Amino acid sequence: MHQSDQGPAFVENLLAEQGLPANDLVCVSSAGNQVWRTERHVIRISSGRFPGAFAHEARVVALIEGSVPVSPVLAHGVVAEREWIISERSHGQTVARAWSEMTRADQHSVGRQLGSVLKALHATAVPAGFENPWLSAAFHDPARLKDAYHPPPRLFPEFLRAAAALEGVDPDVLQQLEAYVASRLHCFTAAEENVLTHCDLHFDNLLWADGAITAVLDFEGSRLAPRDQELDTIVRFVRAPADYVGLPRGAEDVVDFAPALDDIGTTYPELFAGEDLVPRLEVYEVMWFLTELLHFPPRRRPHGPWRRLREIVSSGSPIGAMLRR
Structure with a gap:
């Protein structure tokens, strides 16, 4: 999917395939995914960096809907390795x-x-x-540590080694950091x-x-x-x-x-x-x-x-x- 493929025409077509209106379609700012909003729905298109993230989200929302306030997921899928997800738009x-x-x-x-x-x-x-799925993969692959957000403490040695390889990192500080964490791992x-x-x-x-x-x-x-x-x-x-x-x-x-x-x-x-x-x-x-x-x-x-x-x-x-x- 090229950048141009993620414009309003793509989103309108995606909504039409789901039988949903595209009234008042606008692109809104987001730190990660591309996000579009209509009068009634929110459409997010992933960067492709975290495979399976939206499918995982849809699964979680289905598990907790009714006990936790969420925006229900109406549909999700993949186009050229880029995931998309459509949710109801919650007010507020x-x-x-x-x-x-x-x-x-x-x-x-x-x-x-x-x-x-x-x-x-x-x-x-x-x-x-x-x-x-994407976090589990990152936790088990040292090459994907950058994607291992909120990692378990057991991965501390791997992160310390990765940090030591960065330019501008003071090894004395890393040594102090190692002692700091080691005193708390119990x-x-x-x-x-x-x-x-x-x-x-x-x-x-x-x-x-x-x-x-x-x-x-x-x-x-x-x-x-x-x-x-x-x-x-x-x-x-x-x-x-x-x-x-x-x-x-x-x-x-x-x-x-x-x-x-x-x-x-x-x-x-x-x-x-x-x-x-x-x-x-x-x-x-x-x-x-x-x-x-x-x-x-x-x-x-x-x-x-x-x-x-x-x-x-x-x-x-x-x-x-x-x-x-």
Whole structure:
């Protein structure tokens, strides 16, 4: 599929094949996939980088529909190795954009509702053999580490070796990072429970309208993982919301999402219950920034993930303080 094949004519034809109208078709901004929207539907076309991602999302949405607010999937398929998916369009604005205009009562309600959403998601029964195909492939192929988003801690040695090969990486910092993670790995066991997690649940993936979360978006990266893995993205979003789509740079100076953490815990205390929660989240944080480092090495983005990793080994992670506030 060429770039021109993804224009309005292609999308209109795709909708027509499904017997769906193309009223008010517009292309909307997106960090990854190409996204089109009509009056009633959302159409996403993948970059082709994550094979099977939309088929996986459709499967997950079918599993959780009725217990978690989602945008129902109407159809999905593949054209020339590029996946497409058509979903019903849920009404609302992303929580990230709406937050500053919400009343304090609504802000508290977001956290409490999100706690209930996560509790329902994590309680979802999945069929035997369930897995995320593109993530599972990335976790088992050292050549695809860049695609191994939210990796399990067992992959830390491979990420450390990959980071050591990057130009501009200080081996002394990597040595400190190795010791930092090694002192926390005892908090993870092979026998711990895995549940269905979204794994990318920042507030730009939540729609809000009329006092309610109307939809959780983007289940492409969902997978079986320990339940506290879900907090990794949420805590990082609260710490630096401008790193995410839909919030202006510098907005974290005037918009405080941190109270939502307490409100999530009000309805889902089990998510915060583990005595090793902080060191586990600190390891998840390192794994995330190592993944990002493979995309944005020091020479390319000196103030990006490498700076964050240096801060962690020099002054520690802010996670503990965030959860105690």
